[in-house]
Amino acid sequence: MRILAINPGSTSTKIAVFEDKKEIFAKTVNHKAEDLMNFKQIADQKDYRKEVIMEAMRDAGVELDEIDYCVGRGGLVRSLQSGVYRINDQYLQDASIGLQGQHASNLGGILAHELAKESKNAKDAFTVDPVVVDEYEDIARLSGISEISRVISFHPLNQKAVSRRYAKSIGKKYEDLNLIVAHLGGGISVGAHKNGRVIDVNAALGGDGPFSPERAGGVPPLPLIQMCFSGKYTYEEVYSKLFSCGGLYSYLGVKDLREVLQMIEKGNSKAELVFKAMAYQVAKEIGACAVALSGHVDAIILTGGMSHNPTLCELISERVGFITSEIVVYPGEDEMKALAEGVYEAVLNKREILTY
Numbered sequence: 001m002r003i004l005a006i007n008p009g010s011t012s013t014k015i016a017v018f019e020d021k022k023e024i025f026a027k028t029v030n031h032k033a034e035d036l037m038n039f040k041q042i043a044d045q046k047d048y049r050k051e052v053i054m055e056a057m058r059d060a061g062v063e064l065d066e067i068d069y070c071v072g073r074g075g076l077v078r079s080l081q082s083g084v085y086r087i088n089d090q091y092l093q094d095a096s097i098g099l100q101g102q103h104a105s106n107l108g109g110i111l112a113h114e115l116a117k118e119s120k121n122a123k124d125a126f127t128v129d130p131v132v133v134d135e136y137e138d139i140a141r142l143s144g145i146s147e148i149s150r151v152i153s154f155h156p157l158n159q160k161a162v163s164r165r166y167a168k169s170i171g172k173k174y175e176d177l178n179l180i181v182a183h184l185g186g187g188i189s190v191g192a193h194k195n196g197r198v199i200d201v202n203a204a205l206g207g208d209g210p211f212s213p214e215r216a217g218g219v220p221p222l223p224l225i226q227m228c229f230s231g232k233y234t235y236e237e238v239y240s241k242l243f244s245c246g247g248l249y250s251y252l253g254v255k256d257l258r259e260v261l262q263m264i265e266k267g268n269s270k271a272e273l274v275f276k277a278m279a280y281q282v283a284k285e286i287g288a289c290a291v292a293l294s295g296h297v298d299a300i301i302l303t304g305g306m307s308h309n310p311t312l313c314e315l316i317s318e319r320v321g322f323i324t325s326e327i328v329v330y331p332g333e334d335e336m337k338a339l340a341e342g343v344y345e346a347v348l349n350k351r352e353i354l355t356y
Contacts, residue, residue, distance in 0.1 A: 001347065004064075004122075005339040006053065006072040006111050008104040010186070010244075011036070013049050015056050017067070018340040026336065027056045042106050043096045049107060050114055068123060069347065070116040071339045072108030074130020076100040076205065079152060082133045082160060082197075083354045084346040087113045087125040091356040100153065103205060105131055126353075128342035129156040131205060135197040140292070153205035154189035155304070156198065161338035162303045162330045163193055177298045180289040180323075182282055182316070184306035185333070186255070188212040190282065192289035200292040202285055207242050210281035213255040213306075216246025217281065248274060257306050279315035286316070290323045299326040307331045 007014040011033070016026040029052050039045045057064060074085070077094040085091065087109045095106045109127040116125040133156035143150045159181040160174075167174040175196035182190045188210045191201035202209025202218070211217035219242070228238055241250070249255045251274045252263065263271035290297055300320055302313050308331040317327045345351040 001344060002066055002068045003340045003343050004067045004070045004112075004115065005336045006070070006108055006115075007335055007339070008045075008049060008073065008107040008111065010104050013052055014336060015053050016336040016340070017057075017062055018337075018344070021337075021341055021344055023337065023340075025057075025060050025062050027060065029053075029056055042098060042102045042104060043110070045104075046107060046110055046114065050111055053111065053115065064115060064118060064122075065120045067115070067119050068121060069343050070112035070119070070122055070125045071343045072110070072112030072125070072127055073105045073157065073335065073339065074109055074127035074132070075106030076103050076132055076153060077106075077109075077130060077356070079132045079134035080130060080356070081354070082129050082135060082156060084126055084128050084342045084351050085130070085354050085356045087116075087127060088356055091127070100132060100151075101205065103131070126343050126346070128339050129160055131156065133160075133198065135199060137199045140200040151203040151206035151208070152201065153203045154191060154198075154201045155183040155185070155187070155204065156191075157335045157338050158183055158303060158333045159189070159191050159193070159198065159201075161334035161341075162301055165330065165334065166299060166301055166328055178293050178296050179299055179301060180286050180293070180297055181301045181303065182286060182307075184212075184282065184302060184304035184312070186213055186305075187215050188217070188282060188285075188304075190285040190289055192292040194293055200289065205243075210285050211247035211250075211278060213248045213257060214244050214246060216242045216250065219246075248278065257309060257312070261309070261311075275312075276315060279312055280319070283316050283319035286320045286323070290320075295323075297324045299328055300324055301328050301330060303330045303333070305332060 001020050003018045005016045012028050012030045014028045075095050077099050095109050098106050112125040116122040131153050134152045141149050163179050164174045179193040187204040189204035191198045208218050260271050307329050313329050346353045
């Protein structure tokens with residue numbers, strides 16, 4: 001069984017081909033900012049990204065007609081339970097308009113569907129654990145303003161993949177554990193996993209939680225309101241401050257953690273303070289998840305690209321070690337593998353195929 005997995009990001013497109021569960025080809029194509037600026041909406045990038053994928057496959061000698069199934073990262077569609085979903089017309093419509101917001105992940109299912117149609121052999125297109133997986137307990141939904149419900153948008157694909165990986169490593173089922181998972185990437189999400197469900201998590205794509213390399217996180221609301229109504233900024237400029245030019249970039253002018261560490265090595269005290277503050281905020285969010293789990297925590301898992309950095313993991317671990325001594329680091333992301341495995345198991349009837 002050959003599965004093509006597609007994961008569109010804000011500045012890149014990740015592509016991988018799996019034979020059953022084994023990865024046989026993988027490539028990350030980085031996009032120039034000026035190329036993406038030509039598109040008004042995320043959905044407008046479809047043909048551009050599709051050609052990028054086709055070119056990468058041609059260069060690797062991988063034929064589209066050899067693909068049996070296509071799977072794309074799920075985007076900001078309607079809130080869903082965790083699982084494997086067959087792409088249908090309603091999904092395509094909601095992803096195209098960005099039902100809950102504009103993000104590159106909206107293109108994942110669209111591209112999977114387009115490429116499955118063009119392949120002579122591909123039988124179907126799917127998505128797995130979209131960013132809007134909603135397993136909140138009702139008590140976690142209230143925001144404090146009756147017209148506003150707490151938004152769910154995080155990294156369920158990777159969070160659930162590493163949770164299952166950890167459970168397997170200790171000979172237990174994911175559904176039998178209470179875990180706190182911190183995904184440390186361009187966005188940061190920290191989820192409370194109770195018996196296989198993420199009962200609470202900060203909205204990484206909704207302006208909640210710790211600041212990250214490019215996102216501001218949960219800033220104090222009153223100064224933000226004053227900024228919005230000062231007349232100095234447009235909607236787009238404030239949005240940019242929150243979601244693409246916040247966090248490390250706002251303070252230091254860089255989004256790459258490696259550059260921040262180089263600043264620290266050269267004696268930049270501001271860079272050291274900002275770096276430690278980010279770790280501090282992640283630790284606070286982990287503490288909040290411990291409360292959501294009533295203190296019953298089997299393990300804390302640190303994952304995502306930034307978890308490759310041992311100093312960041314140590315700073316976080318030092319503050320949260322009182323919650324549990326079981327702190328595990330799974331550097332990087334298992335998202336491509338999780339997409340392919342979800343489809344593989346669903347086709348073999350080991351997981352249910354859900355209807356969007």
